[in-house]
Amino acid sequence: MSYDSPGRTTRPPSRSSSSAPMGSTVAIVVTAIAVLLAFFILRKVNDSGETSTIDPGGTSATTAATVPGDTSQTTIPLATTPATTSGIVKVGTSVQVINCSNQNGVARNMSNALAAEGFTMVEPDSGTIDLPVTKVIYNPDDPLALPVAQTVALLLGNVTLEASGVVPSELLGTWAPGSNVAVLLGDDLAGKTLAQIQGIETTGTTAAPTSAP
Numbered sequence: 459m460s461y462d463s464p465g466r467t468t469r470p471p472s473r474s475s476s477s478a479p480m481g482s483t484v485a486i487v488v489t490a491i492a493v494l495l496a497f498f499i500l501r502k503v504n505d506s507g508e509t510s511t512i513d514p515g516g517t518s519a520t521t522a523a524t525v526p527g528d529t530s531q532t533t534i535p536l537a538t539t540p541a542t543t544s545g546i547v548k549v550g551t552s553v554q555v556i557n558c559s560n561q562n563g564v565a566r567n568m569s570n571a572l573a574a575e576g577f578t579m580v581e582p583d584s585g586t587i588d589l590p591v592t593k594v595i596y597n598p599d600d601p602l603a604l605p606v607a608q609t610v611a612l613l614l615g616n617v618t619l620e621a622s623g624v625v626p627s628e629l630l631g632t633w634a635p636g637s638n639v640a641v642l643l644g645d646d647l648a649g650k651t652l653a654q655i656q657g658i659e660t661t662g663t664t665a666a667p668t669s670a671p
Contacts, residue, residue, distance in 0.1 A: 586626045
């Protein structure tokens with residue numbers, strides 16, 4: 459005879475024994491993460507005592523180096539690049555062309571050619587001397603005259619450059635008003651264009667020469 463009750467079900471076995479290892483693993487992982495977070499937080503706090511400043515624009519002229527624990531600041535100047543210039547100076551004083559050659563009407567042509575190059579010119583003149591070789595003179599009392607005179611001399615084929623207080627002008631005998639540079643046009647460059655003086659070949663047709671007054 460069976461003593462089992464009708465409709466009675468069997469209780470499933472308890473799972474408490476199998477879930478225990480899983481709970482231990484989760485606890486270990488959580489503990490490890492907490493240790494790592496504490497390590498990084500402590501490291502960040504320690505690193506916060508050292509700061510550095512960066513100039514994003516790069517406009518500062520100096521850079522500062524600070525030693526920890528030292529209240530003094532050492533400033534180290536940055537290296538600078540020296541300014542460079544082309545050496546071509548056409549302004550500062552006017553230029554006068556004086557005909558010292560054996561040809562007539564050549565001073566005005568040279569004066570017009572230099573004006574086209576950007577120089578400020580005064581009325582050309584005839585000289586009281588004859589020169590076989592052209593040279594450029596400048597007034598040493600004018601500090602702005604030398605750079606302009608050097609540019610003119612270079613443009614004329616690097617002719618001789620001299621400081622002078624005497625100007626061989628028939629009309630004035632001295633520096634023209636506003637001018638402290640003079641081209642003493644000699645026989646070597648009289649009647650030549652700047653292109654011919656500089657050895658530059660020109661192409662095209664040549665107009666018939668006209669008589670100068």
